[in-house]
Amino acid sequence: MAPPKNERAFEAxxxxxxVGCRGAGKRTLGFMGVLHLRRRLVTEDHYFEKATGMSRGEYLARHGRESFARQDIQVFKHMLDSNRTGCIIECGMSSLNEEAQDALREYSKTHPVVYIHREKEQIARLLDAADVQQLLRADERHRSCSNFEFYNLFDPSNQSTTGTSGPASGTSTPLNSRQPGPSKLLSAREDFTRFLDIVTARGATKAWLESPFSVHSIPPEFRSYSYALRLRLSYLVDMDLEWEDFEARGDCVEFIIDHWPEDLFNVIARQVALIRRKLGVPIIFHVEENPRGERRRTVEEKYNMDAELLELGLRLGVDYLSLDLQREESLIDRVLKHRGRSKVIGNFWYMGFGALTWQDDRQIENYQRAKYLGCDIVRMVRFCSNDSPAELLEDFKKKLHSTISDPKPPLVAYDFSVLGVRTPLQSRILSPVKHPDMENERDHLATVSTAYHSYELLFRQFLLDPLQFYVLGSNVSYSLSPAMHGAAYDFVGMPHTFQDVTCSTLDRLNQICLSDSFGGASLTAPFKVAIMPHLKVKSHHATAIGAVNVLLPLRGKTAAILDHANSRNRAGPAREFFGDNTDWSSILTCLRRAISPRNFVQPSRTTGLVIGAGGMARAAIYALIQLGCRNIFVYNRTVENANQVAEHFNKWWAAGQLKNEKQQLHVNGITASSSSSPPRSQQVQEIVRVLPSLSDPWPRNFQPPTMVISCVPATASADGNHPPADFVMPLDWLRSPTGGVVVELAYEPLRTPLVAQMQAVRDHMSPSWVVVDGLEVVAEMAIEAFELMTGRMAPKRLMKEVCRKTWEQQQEQRRQHQ
Structure with a gap:
């Protein structure tokens, strides 16, 4: 008998x-989705007007309610049938019609149908209608005609603030109280695009191809060591810690459904949304067999509730579903048929005395069964009372390796007792951990281990090695990176060191990198572009930008890039190195965080301006392109350098357009040579242009810039070749009626001439401008560099706090020496 067929693995x-209620945010999410997936948006209202030649209101007034109802459902069905590929379809209120819901059920057999919902209080506030409660009750029927759901979280802590993230006056103290936070739209977009990546199975592959050393590229089960932070629903609904306290505590979260509060499905959906937004790590969804505080139920009632809860996890698009393979066969089959793109962890729990031993051949049979069923991971856990020496589990793993044919699902296996999981941890991956300040109530699987202590123990056992990390360049003595990285090492439990070393030649750089204890380096001028020809392995982003700012040694025993990535935190000789660029993504993060909804990027209209033509300017241009901006201007004192940068990106852009066009011709069954007209990419205008002079007016055919990024140093370089920048914007370039964002990358001093000018503009001309100072950007750079170099999630809040505090201490020390 073959394992059950996956009925929800739809075509990509x-x-x-x-579908969903008015006010749930379907239209906004639809726009976000089409931009992310590069699809076409189809809305029910527009489709009805296109099909009938009149709006829904006009049709109702002209033909009456009965005729409108017939026409409405006919158009609804045709909309679904004629847009089966390459679209995101936003349904209006027609989806509440029973006949429309029948059509959606049929459609969901071959397509994702996503129920969008949110807090009932927010819906009521947005609609302000007398019949809102009746509408919300009707909205719940959308669960029965959909196969996915997305909880559009309202989070009051993510309200945007306006103002400046730098000093507001002549003082040198940052104005922390006015730091721009992530907007609600940004948070929702990040949540929804992550959800779409799981539904369409494109996220991990895309991240791997672009930057294989990113912590988001390697799933936890394929890392050298990974930890699952256990969080119970019974705790989360009334938690006594802040979400920020759980940051960087695990590589993923195991969300455990251990009790059934009122409005259970919506409570669970909201908690999944909170974990996604607050922690940004993969989610393991686990349903406990015996929830706490529940009345006794019949076997049938319990079966149905367990099945519905497990399927809810799949509907929510969790990364992993934990499935107990000792449950009823019909329940296992039912879940596996609906697994979709979520990975399945097949469990075998032996929780009491007399647990099946590791020597028992039935353990091998259990693993074989999980493999046969198509489980992506196998988890085997047994209770012991000093009756199972650690060697027995190691013998079992060896026997498994020699007995079971490849490919083998990754194995998570360990013993536990009333004292917790056996330490040293027996499992290399997905070891259960908890926050050190959480109570131990009813969670014996993680009462001893925390991620910090577990990871620190790996160094004590010499499984991992203390390494030396650097920031290297000609002017790095004032770098804030050593303090930020050092604090992160202490938090995670790594005995690494990070230091700034001033050097300006490739020979000296090579001497440092060839040390067996070299862990990685952040590169500044003059190395970002100069090192490119010497690297055989680079990320997609570094190649596109033409500059590298993070250098990593390759120490894998094989040529596989995964082997190299999993060799981080280990010493040894390295003759090849990997180059990546995080400057662009740090700039992108700051732009997204500060840009207002009024200035949301429109590719054909939005304009960006980059000041400078060095490695950081290249990263800034790339960030604007990734954000969707297609009108980018560069100003640099040396026009020749600006022309070189513009030429680099225009050639790169044209090559990408030509490649995409050839792929589309291939999909349509047309060969490139059969087209008589030249490819459109050869006709596309350049996307990066050069401004030759500050005295020139802003180009008449383009909107004034709403995103400005200054990439020139505020202080002179140590060798005197680069004088300090005194750049300020011509007022003619600052005529955006909706303001915009200015990102200043320099932070020595923090209040550069540009920052001072933009604060004055904001105070006296246009309050809609937001200034992001250099400390915001440098903190993001350090965070991403830490994750690339160590393969661990960064304690972001801690590193940002250390960045500001260290800068303030440096300023105080300088004042004392003056």
Whole structure:
């Protein structure tokens, strides 16, 4: 008998349907989705008007309610049938019709149909209608005609603030109280695009191809060591810690459904949304067999509730579903049929005395069964009372390796007792951990271990090695990176060191990097571009930008890049190195955080301006392109250098357009040579242009810039070749009626001439401008560099706090020496 067929592994290009109540945010999420997946948005209202030649209101007034109802459902069905691929379809209120819901159920057999919902209080506030409660009750029927759901979280802590993230006056103290936070739209977009990546199975592959050393590229089960932070629903609904306290505590979260509060499905959906937003790590969804505080139920009632809860996890698009393979066969089959793109962890729990020993051949049979069923990971856990020496589990793993044919699902296996998981941890991956300040109530699987202590123990056992990390360049003595990285090492439990070393030649750089204890380096001028020809392995981003700012040694025993990535935190000789660029993504993060909804990027209209033509300017241009901006201007004192940068990106852009066009011709069955007209990419205008002079007016055919990034140093370089910048913007370039964002990368001093000018502009001309100072950017750079170099999640809040505090201490020390 074959394992159950996966009925929800839809074609990657299958159209996605959004259903839900008015006010749930379907239209906004639809726009975000089409930009992310590069699809076409189809809305029910527009489709009705296109099909009938009149709006829904006009049709109702002209033909009456009965005729409108017939026409409405006919158009609804045709909309679904004629847009089966490459679309995101936003349904209006027609989806509450029973006949429309029948059509959606049929459509969901081959397409994702996503139920969008949110807090009932927010819906009521947005609609302000007398019949809102009746509408919300009707909205719950959308669960029965959909196969996915997305909780559009309202989070009051993510309200944007306006103002400046730098000093507001002549003082040198940052104005922390006015730091721009992530907007609600940004947070929702990040949540929804992550959800879409799981539904369409494109996220991990895309991240791996672009930057294989990113912590988001390697799933936890394939890392050298990984930890699952256990969080119970019974705790989360009334938690006594802040979400920020759980940051960087695990590589993923195991969300455990251990009790059934009122409005259970919506409570669970909201908690999944909170974990996604607050922690940004993969989610393991686990349903406990015996929830606490529940009345006794019949076997049938319990079976149905367990099945519905497990399927809810799949509907929510969790990364992993934990499935107990000792449950009823019919329940296992039912879940596996609906697994979709979520990975399945097949569990075998032996929780009491007399647990099956590791020597028992039935353990091998259990693993074989999990493999046969198509489980992506196998988890085997047994209770012991000093009756199982650690060697027995190691013998079992060896026997498994020699007995079971490849490919083998990754194995998570360990013993536990009333004292917790056996330490040293027996499992290399997905070891259960908890926050050190959490109570131990009813969680014996993680009462001893925390991620910090577990990881620190790996160094004590010499499984990992203390390494030396650097920031290297000609002017790094004032770098804040050593303090930020050092604090992160202490938090995670790594005995690494990070130091700034001033050097300006490739020979000296090579001497440092060839040390067996070299762990990695952040590069500044003059190395970012100069090192490119010497690297055989670079990320997609570094190649596109033409500059590298993070250098990593390759120490894998094989040529596989995964082997190299999993060799981080280990010493040894390295003759090859990997180059990546995080400057662009740090700039991108700051832009997204500060840009207002009024200035949301429109590719054909939005304009960006980059000041400078060095390695950071290249990263800034790339960030604007990734944000969707297609009108980018560069100003640099040396026009020749600006022309070189513009030429680099225009050639790169044209090559990408030509490649995309050839792929589309291939998909349509047309060879490139059969086209008589030249490819459109050869006709596309350049996307990066040069401004030759500050005295020139802003180009008449383009909107004034709403994103400005200054990439020139505020202080002179140590060798005197680069004088300090005194750049200020011509007022003619600052005529955006909606303001915009200015990102200043320099932070020595923090209040550069540009920052001072933009604060004055904001105070006296246009209050809609937001200034992001250099400390915001440098903190993001350090965070991403830490994750690339160590393969661990960074304690972001801690590193940002250390960045500001260290800068303030440096300023105080300088004042004392003056």
């Amino acid at each position: 290009n299958a159209s996605i349907v959004l």
